[in-house]
Amino acid sequence: MKLSEKLRAFLSTKPKEKKDEKNLTTNFHKSLGDILGTIEISTPFGEHLLVERSYPDSHIHGNVQLNLIYNISGEIIKLIAKCPDYEDLDFRRAVFIDTETTGLAGGSGTLAFLIGVGFFEGDSFKVLQYFISDYDKEAAALYSLSNLLKKFDSLVTFNGKSYDIPLLEARYMISRMESPFNKTFHLDLLSAARRLYKERLESVSLSSLEQNLLSLKREGDIPSYEIPSVYFRFLRDSNPYPLKPVFYHNRMDILSMVTLTISMANAFKEPLDTTSCKNQDYYCLGRVFEDMGMVEESIECYKRALQVQGVREKTHAQLSLLYKRLGRWQEAERLWMAMVEANIRPDFALVELAKYYEHRLKDYNRAAKAAQMALENVYKKNSLVGYTLKDEIVELKKRLERIKCKQKKYETRSLEDHCFPRQESLHIN
C-alpha cells in the first residue's frame, strides 16, 4: 500500500464524494479591485493589496463627529487610560489599529489577514486596510505597515494589548522582521470601557458599546466568528464578494474606536451632565476618580450612585471608606448610620461604627452596642442563609470582648457622659 493511499484510507476526514471543489474557481481575481476597492502596492518583499478610504474629519459616526477627538485634553486622556503618563498622548500622532484574523485561539499559526489602520491627516480621517490575499503576500503587507507606523508614536486599540498587537508581533517575528509596535503609548479602549461600563452593561464588547453608547446600527455587517471561514473560502475559490462585509466590519470597528474614545472623554469631562454616562456608571467613574486622586469628583459621582440599583451597596461602602480615609468622620458616621437604618450591608456598617467609636471616640458604650448589634445581625444572617459564618462570628466576638474589657477599665471614669444618642434608630428590623 502506498503512503498516499494509506493516508486517504485511514486518516481522511473528508466526505468521500465531494472532490471537484477546485473546479469552482473562476477568474475572480481581476475584479478584486472593483469589488473591494483594492489597489496593488509594490514593496521589496513583493506585492500586497491595500484599500484606502478617506473621511472628512467632520464625519459623523454614531451621533458623534470624529474631529471632536481633538478637544480631549491631556487631563481627560489620563483618566481614560487611568495612568498619569498618558497626559501627553496626542491623537494626531496616534493610529487606531484593528485586525481580522484566521482564528480566535491565537498561537503562531493564526494569521492577521486584514490589518486596518485609522489616523487623522490634515482635515480628514484615513483608513488604510492592508489585505493579505494569500499567505505569500504577508511579508509585503507587514513591510508597508511598518513603514506607515514610523510616522506615529501612539497606538489605540480595542483589546489590542492582549490580542491584536501580540499577534502582529508574532507575525513580524515569523517573517524575521523587526516589530514596529514599540510605541510610547498604547491606549487599549477595552480596559478603559470595562472600567467605566462594566456595572451597567452586560457586555463591554465593541458592538454592545456601539449599541448602548453610540446608538449605532451596522448594516451589512458580519459576525466576528464567521470571518475566518469567509477568508478560507476566499483562498479556495477567489470569490471576493463574501469579503466585502469583512472589510466593512473592520472599517466600522476603527471608526467606532474613535467615537468611543470621545464618548468616554465626555463622561469624564462632564460626569453629571452628559449622555455618555448614567446610572451605575457613576459608581465606576467614582472609582476611577478616586484611584486617580480626584476626591471631590469622586464623591460627587458616588453620591449620584448611592441610590442606583445594582451598585447601591458597594457605593455606600466605597464612599464611607473614602470619607474614613480622608478623616471626614462625621460624614462617614452619618453614612454608616444610614446604611444600618436602610439595611444596606448593616454588618459592615456596624463593624465600621464599632471601630470608629472604639478607636476614634473611645466611646466604649456605643462601640459595644454596635458590635453587639453586628453580632446579632450575623446570627440572623446565619439562620437565613442556612450555613455558618463562623469566621465572622469569631472575629466579632473577639472585638466585643476587647471593647468590653476597655469599657470596664474606663467605666469608673465616664458613666453617663456618652450614652447612645440615636439609640432608637439603631435597632435592627
Added chain:
Amino acid sequence: MNLEQVLDQLRTQERFYKNITHWEVVSESSGRYEDFPEYLNPKLIKALNKKGIYRLYSHQRRALDEVMTGHDITVVTPTASGKSLCYNLPVLNTLLSDKDARAIYLFPTKALSQDQVSELMELVDDMDANIKTFTYDGDTPVNARVAIRKDGHIVVTNPDMLHTGILPHHTKWMKLFTNLKYIVIDEVHIYRGIFGSHTANVLRRLRRICNFYGSNPVFICCSATIANPGELSEKLTGKPAVLIDENGAPAGEKNIIFYNPPVVNRQLGIRRSSLLEAKALASKFLNNKIQTITFARSRLAVEVLLTYLQEDMKKLPGGTNLVRGYRGGYLPKERREIEKGLREGKILGVVSTNALELGIDIGNLDASIITGYPGSVASTWQQAGRAGRRNSVSASILVASSSPLDQFIINHPEYFFDATPEYGLINPDNLYILVSHIKCAAFELPFSDGETFGDQPINEILAFLEDEGILRHVGGRWHWMAESFPAEDISLRSASAENFVIIDITEGAKVIGEVDRSSAPMLIHEEAIYIHAGQQYQVEKLDYEEKKAYVRKVNVDYYTDANLAVEIKVLDMFREKTVANSQNYLGEVMVTSLATMFKKIKFFTHENLGFGPIHLPPEEMHTTAYWISIPENTGGLSIEEIKSGLLGLCNVMVNIAPLYLMCDPKDIRGVVQIKSPFTQKPTIFIYDNFPGGVGFAEKLYTMEDQLLKAARQVILECDCEDGCPSCVGPHEEVGHGSKDFALKIIKGVLSD
C-alpha cells in the same frame, strides 16, 4: 532485631523460606571517584562542598566532560546514584558564565518536576548566583508566565505543556529558544510506547523551532536500566548521543528475594493473595523498626495494604502515623510532608504505587517489598533501588501474584538477573502520530518545500493535508489553513482522543473513570457489570455517539464477560522469514472487532447465569502485526486439536511478550486463524493494540524462536493439570487438552 537478623529469620522459618524461590546477594561495591575538573566554576564547587560533596562519582565527571565538549549524552544509572548532578553540573556551570544561556528540563510528571526544582534551587541559593528556575505547567499562574518567558534561565516542564502551551506560542518564548543551550530529559525510559512516540515528535517540533531561532541545544538524557537506553534516547531526540552507563556510586550489600505465595488450590492454580503475604513481610520489618517501602500495583491495593499495616502498627509508640500511603490523588502538600518524614526517618513505612518509583527524593530506606511484578525488569530494579544505603545492608522482596507474567518471573529468576532487561520501544513514524504532529508543526511554522520532519520526508503527507483543506501550498511553503488549534485535539498520553467517559448516576452525575475506545464494547456495553475501585456498577445506557456510559451502583453476585469476534485482514506485508518450521511475518493489518453477546457469570462457581446480545457497530483498527504460521500437520494433531493448542499458545505468548517489550499485557493482542486467508495455514497474529502501532510487533518479529521457547517453559512448569489462567488459559476458553496440544505444536515447530 536489625535487618540482618530479620533476614536470618526469613532464611530459617518454614513459614517463609519454603516460599522463597530465589535469594540473590549483590555484594557491596566501592565507589569510583574523580576530582572536580579545573574548568568547574569555583562558586559551584563551593556550593557542592556545602552539601558535603568534595569529589564526583566517575559517571558524573564523565557526563560533565562530555556535555562541556558539546556532546549529547545518555546517562544510565540506578536509583540514588547522584543522577541529577549529571545534568545540573554542566547546566549550572554554563549558566554561571553565560547569563543569557537557557535550559529546558523535561520530566514526565508534575510531581517530579517540583521535586527537582527544589533541589536545584537549593544549589543555586548556595551559589548566590542570579539563576532563575521556574516550573511551567498547567498550574503556573497566568501572571507568573510572562516573567518565566522572559527571565527563566531554567524552565522545568513536561512534554504535554511543551506540546500545547509552549511550542504553539513560540514567538512569546523567543528569548528561551534563541539562547537554548541544553534540553534535559529525565526518566527517558518512561517515554516509550504511545507516550514516547508522541514525545519524539514533540521534540522534532522543538528542534525545528530551535533551528528557526538559530539555536542547537545539547540533549542530556537520563534513563533507568533498560536493554536499549542509547537507541531509545536517539529515537526520542533524533540525535546520536554518548552513552554513559558505568555507575561510579558506591553501594552496600543488597539482598534480592523472590517470594511466591503458597498454592491454595492446585486445580485452579490459585495462590494465597500476594497482598496478604506482602503485608506479613512488611509487618515483620516494620515491627523491628526497619524503614520499609511497600509497592502495590493499584491505588486500591495501596489503600488496602495501608489499612492492614496501620492496624498492625497501633501497638507501637507513634501508632498509625508511622505508616503512610503515597499515590496519585494525594495533595502535593501531603506528599511533600511524607517525603520529608521519610528522609528524616520520622515515618517508618510507606505504601506506594509506582509514584515513588521515579526520582522523588525520599532518601534511602532499608527494605522494599514489591507486591506483584511491576511489569518490567526496569521498574522492578527502580523499586528495589528504593532500599539500599551506600554502606549498609538492604533487602528487597518481590512477592508474586498469580498472573502468568509474575509466575514466570518468580520461577525464572535468571530472566531477571541474567537476561537483558526489556526494550523501550517507540515508533515516532507511526502514521497517525506523525500526521498529528505535522499539523502542529505546520501551525507553528509553515513548512518549506523539501523540508523534512525529523528524518522523515513529508511531501506526501503535506499534499494530503492540503487535499484535506488543512494546509495551503503557496509560494513554496505549506501554511496552516484552519481555525482550530491542532495541539489541543492531540493528547500525548493516548493513541486517540477518543476515550469513553463513565458517569455514575446513582446520585446526581459524577464522572468516575474512562475506558479507551477499543475496550469499550467489551467493558461498558449496556447491562455490563463495570467494576471500579472495588465497587460494582451496571451500565444503564451507552451513548456511543457522545462516548458516554451511564452507570449505577449495584451489588450483584456475578460479573459479565463479553464475546468479541475479532477478524484480522492483512493489508500489507513488510518482511517474511523462516524460523525453524514456522513462517514469520511482519506487516500491516486491519483488525475488525465486534462484540456479539455477553454472559453473566456467577462469582466463585463460575456458573453461567444467562446471556444477552450486544448491539454495537464493529470497531476497525489499522495497526502493525507480527504473525507466525505453522504447517497444518504439526505434531500430528487434528484441526480441533490444533485450534485448541494455538489458542493456548497465543495466550501464553501475549502474556509473556511484555518480558521483552516493556509494555502492559493489554498493549498487545492475539488472534488465531486455523486457515488464514493470507498464509493458508494455522496462524497466530499478535498485533499492537494502538492505531498505527508503536513497534511491539516489529520487536517480536526480530526475536526468532525466543518467544516460543519462553512459552514452552511457562507451560511446562505450570503446576496446573489442564490449563489455568497462569499458562494457556482456563479450559472453558481454550478447550480441554490445550496445554498438551500447545506443547506439541511448539515441539513440532522447533523440532529440538
